[in-house]
Amino acid sequence: MSTVVLLTVTGLGLGGLYFLVASGLSLIYGLMRVLNFAHGAFLTLGAYVGYQAGRHVGGGASWSAFTVMLIVGTATGALLALLTELLLVRRLYERVIEQVLVTVGVGLGLVALVNGTWGADARPFPAPAWMGRTTTMLGARIPNNRLVCIAVAGAVLVGLLALLNRTHHGLIIRAGVENRTMVSALGIDVQRSFTAVFVIGGAAAGLGGVLAALYNGSVTPGMGDSLLIFAFIVVVIGGLGSISGSAVAALVVALLQQFTNYYGVSGLGDFVVVLALAGVLLVRPAGLFGRAA
Amino acid sequence: MTGRRVAVIAGGVVLLALLPELRLTIPGVLPGPTSSAGSLQLLAVCLLIGALAVTYDLLFGLAGLLSFGHALFFGTGCYVFALAVERWHLPLLVAALFTLAVGSATALVVGAVSLRVRDISFAMVTLAFAQAGSLLVYRNFGGYTGGEEGLGLSGTRLPGWLVGVGNTKNLYWLALAIAVLVYAKVVWVSRTRAGRMMAAVRENDLRVQVIGVRPYVVRLMAFVASGALATMVGMGYVLVAGGANPQVTTPAFTLSLLVMVVLGGAGALWGAMLGGVLYTLLDQRLAVLASSSAITSLPAVLRVPLSQPLFLLGTLFVLVVLFLPGGLAGALRRFRHHRAAARGLAIEPAPAAAEDEARVA
Numbered sequence: 001m002s003t004v005v006l007l008t009v010t011g012l013g014l015g016g017l018y019f020l021v022a023s024g025l026s027l028i029y030g031l032m033r034v035l036n037f038a039h040g041a042f043l044t045l046g047a048y049v050g051y052q053a054g055r056h057v058g059g060g061a062s063w064s065a066f067t068v069m070l071i072v073g074t075a076t077g078a079l080l081a082l083l084t085e086l087l088l089v090r091r092l093y094e095r096v097i098e099q100v101l102v103t104v105g106v107g108l109g110l111v112a113l114v115n116g117t118w119g120a121d122a123r124p125f126p127a128p129a130w131m132g133r134t135t136t137m138l139g140a141r142i143p144n145n146r147l148v149c150i151a152v153a154g155a156v157l158v159g160l161l162a163l164l165n166r167t168h169h170g171l172i173i174r175a176g177v178e179n180r181t182m183v184s185a186l187g188i189d190v191q192r193s194f195t196a197v198f199v200i201g202g203a204a205a206g207l208g209g210v211l212a213a214l215y216n217g218s219v220t221p222g223m224g225d226s227l228l229i230f231a232f233i234v235v236v237i238g239g240l241g242s243i244s245g246s247a248v249a250a251l252v253v254a255l256l257q258q259f260t261n262y263y264g265v266s267g268l269g270d271f272v273v274v275l276a277l278a279g280v281l282l283v284r285p286a287g288l289f290g291r292a293a
Numbered sequence: 294m295t296g297r298r299v300a301v302i303a304g305g306v307v308l309l310a311l312l313p314e315l316r317l318t319i320p321g322v323l324p325g326p327t328s329s330a331g332s333l334q335l336l337a338v339c340l341l342i343g344a345l346a347v348t349y350d351l352l353f354g355l356a357g358l359l360s361f362g363h364a365l366f367f368g369t370g371c372y373v374f375a376l377a378v379e380r381w382h383l384p385l386l387v388a389a390l391f392t393l394a395v396g397s398a399t400a401l402v403v404g405a406v407s408l409r410v411r412d413i414s415f416a417m418v419t420l421a422f423a424q425a426g427s428l429l430v431y432r433n434f435g436g437y438t439g440g441e442e443g444l445g446l447s448g449t450r451l452p453g454w455l456v457g458v459g460n461t462k463n464l465y466w467l468a469l470a471i472a473v474l475v476y477a478k479v480v481w482v483s484r485t486r487a488g489r490m491m492a493a494v495r496e497n498d499l500r501v502q503v504i505g506v507r508p509y510v511v512r513l514m515a516f517v518a519s520g521a522l523a524t525m526v527g528m529g530y531v532l533v534a535g536g537a538n539p540q541v542t543t544p545a546f547t548l549s550l551l552v553m554v555v556l557g558g559a560g561a562l563w564g565a566m567l568g569g570v571l572y573t574l575l576d577q578r579l580a581v582l583a584s585s586s587a588i589t590s591l592p593a594v595l596r597v598p599l600s601q602p603l604f605l606l607g608t609l610f611v612l613v614v615l616f617l618p619g620g621l622a623g624a625l626r627r628f629r630h631h632r633a634a635a636r637g638l639a640i641e642p643a644p645a646a647a648e649d650e651a652r653v654a
Contacts, residue, residue: 029413033413088611092615096412100413100416102614104548104551104552105552108604108607109603111603112598116600116601116604233421236410240413271425271428271429274422277418278406281406
């Protein structure tokens, strides 16, 4: 029983990370039809810059340092996304393939910069001592950092849903996902929503980077790209453009992975996830929450 | 294809075939004279990666399918062939046919599933399949793939003419033969009725349906043809590199293929070939440059970016996408066009150029 609880909570924590990456991807794609391959690099840089900033605050292993890391990581992701959108993606609107290509180039370049600056080896990620301890829930000893991942991802989900469903900007974004041409025809500047969505996505990725570093206990240059692949799977299973779809799919994928890795052969979970993707595509090509294209 | 173009290509192939006997030195590009084993090995890799870029261009440039899973088929070629020769002790030709069959079957299954979705979803699904393949190789289930170490060919199972530094010449010729074969095959495919259909589904799906052809089948044909050819190139790569290394199975490797094709010019086969060769040379030589004293003595602000080949290639790639649509091949075509126009010759634009302009407009 305690194993099941532990696996479930760990899976939820991992699902939280997937959601942080996938929500931005899904929103950006839903509104702009841009598949952002630089998203993984935003995450990696968010983690590294946050890590660097946090180390200047009391050695890094304190709550104030962790707060600084979260803020700096989020800001880094947002800033990178803003620059990418303004300088590159904006110049190529309506040219879908070229936009993907540009983000691929940005992703390659940024990860190479991280490699050059911090080195290719993993670096231990400092965290407050409480994070390394466990909390006993239903007889299972749960590492606290998993709980933090779940809490933060949950807060982001609630925030995003509130933004989309309760605010004027959210209304425009939802309308834009639905029918972009019609929104522009009504005289609304969709371009501004594009920038906003890109920045929100980048911020979520940067935040996800710091949390992923906490979850893994280290930062590596490849961390973003390995999460990005599972985030792609999550986005396709959940249905492109749907935040709730991403949230549900993130949990399904992460739990499936955790349980298969534990009860099956270690590493098998990653294949099962790909099989699940194939299965979903055969039954519902538009994803669980997506509308048929 | 005009007679002149055939003559140029034939001349180029003959020149390439003679390189091992010519002892040319190209300072800064090759590590030694063209007859040296190091240079021949590098050139052979360049030719094979160029050929691989051509197979990717069949998918991306001709059929308009943005796949992120091409490494899967190249990797299948590498690993299945290495296993067949080294573990299962199959004769070389049988091993090659077996690998080709496995590669084609994988392409058929993966293509049949992923082509159920279009465009960006298709890109993501192919990426997921390739990632699964890459994990399979890295996790080393059952000890077949050797994990991070890769799978080396010991040479005891290979015919003598393919083994040893002294025979690098033969490997180079083998690579050249594979490159020519793949190139010719892709040109041939693009000229058949099926090839025309592939271009048609890229341009206008609906019109193809109206003619009574199922675009799904046409796309699947392109996917399988391209996957099978990539498997073939993979086998050559194993022989030249002396084994299979896991890096070629990663999604990052497929991304580099995409970079090559776009740098050279998507849709122009010689452009893809050129892109593949240039990328491989640049990647290799920029890494050598990065450790040179000219770079290591620079201040960190300049040294860090300049010492990362992927940073330079990524930047170059972004610039090409922004400012050089059609890549190198497109630039050359425009240059010729302008020159001809300046001379006052009213020439017909090549069909491919007209297409490009229509797409840009």
